[in-house]
Amino acid sequence: MELLHSGKVRDVYADGDDLILVASDRISIYDVAIPTPVPDKGRLLTALSLWWFDQLSDVVPNHVISATDVPAEYAGRAIRVRRLEMLPVECVARGYLTGGGLREYERTGAVSGVPLPRGLVEASILPEPIFTPSTKAPFGEHDEPITYADVVAKVGEATAERLRQITIDIYRRGAEIAAERGILVADTKLELGWAPDGTLVLGDELLTSDSSRFWPAQSYQPGRVQFSYDKQYVRDWATNSGWDKQAPAPEMPDDVVEATRARYVDVYETLTGLRWE
Numbered sequence: 001m002e003l004l005h006s007g008k009v010r011d012v013y014a015d016g017d018d019l020i021l022v023a024s025d026r027i028s029i030y031d032v033a034i035p036t037p038v039p040d041k042g043r044l045l046t047a048l049s050l051w052w053f054d055q056l057s058d059v060v061p062n063h064v065i066s067a068t069d070v071p072a073e074y075a076g077r078a079i080r081v082r083r084l085e086m087l088p089v090e091c092v093a094r095g096y097l098t099g100g101g102l103r104e105y106e107r108t109g110a111v112s113g114v115p116l117p118r119g120l121v122e123a124s125i126l127p128e129p130i131f132t133p134s135t136k137a138p139f140g141e142h143d144e145p146i147t148y149a150d151v152v153a154k155v156g157e158a159t160a161e162r163l164r165q166i167t168i169d170i171y172r173r174g175a176e177i178a179a180e181r182g183i184l185v186a187d188t189k190l191e192l193g194w195a196p197d198g199t200l201v202l203g204d205e206l207l208t209s210d211s212s213r214f215w216p217a218q219s220y221q222p223g224r225v226q227f228s229y230d231k232q233y234v235r236d237w238a239t240n241s242g243w244d245k246q247a248p249a250p251e252m253p254d255d256v257v258e259a260t261r262a263r264y265v266d267v268y269e270t271l272t273g274l275r276w277e
Contacts, residue, residue: 001071008033009210020070022078027260029235030245031143036252042077044264044276045208050079051272052174052206059173060166062202084193084203089151090134090143091163093171096186097124098213101132104145113147123222129171131164162200163192174207181270183229184220186213209264229267233260
């Protein structure tokens with residue numbers, strides 16, 4: 001195999017005509033990799049992505065070839081996938097107002113150019129899910145929110161509309177499945193690309209704790225920050241630490257690492273109904 005790219009969280013290898021995606025235990029926030037690993041994180045994200053790819057395979061084709069035909073040293077944290085020509089857009093769907101979307105709404109009354117009703121607060125449910133894309137920044141730089149018109153300028157009207165519809169369809173179905181299990185999906189990020197035959201295919205990861213915000217439905221209450229089964233806990237720690245969000249990032253304390261791993265395990269078990277071993 002040939003190492004093609006070592007990212008903040010994943011390493012990508014070429015193996016003949018296929019790619020091998022290997023999920024590490026690294027965690028990234030604000031587009032900066034934290035030096036402290038979270039044990040089992042790569043295996044958890046890989047397992048959860050595979051579960052979601054299976055659940056949502058009828059919505060859009062995905063890039064998965066095999067989760068077992070991978071090098072033995074990467075078993076459990078690697079997926080053999082099709083090569084895609086990835087599109088230069090991060091496709092984000094939001095069903096609730098929080099994070100960067102809330103901050104933008106407070107400034108402008110809109111998110112990524114989508115106007116929203118007045119009076120919304122932290123964690124407000126939106127009238128309907130919205131498409132709020134962002135740039136796909138090079139390593140070391142930050143993704144930035146863009147509008148639908150910006151996506152059209154990048155990929156054309158027809159492709160932009162397909163990206164928007166697929167993103168909303170994936171979000172709606174994923175949120176419905178999660179809600180049946182007591183989990184609210186506040187938002188999620190997708191990546192899509194073109195297969196050699198011209199098919200638009202879902203790549204990267206799907207509805208994981210790194211690409212989504214998961215909240216327990218039982219304790220949901222708008223107007224306050226929600227308990228999160230995702231890396232929002234690490235973001236909160238980083239913000240309170242006084243870190244300026246620029247590389248290099250500080251080491252995470254042991255208690256933050258343990259609490260983060262517990263969240264990833266909890267949401268995996270709650271969503272899939274499987275026990276994490």
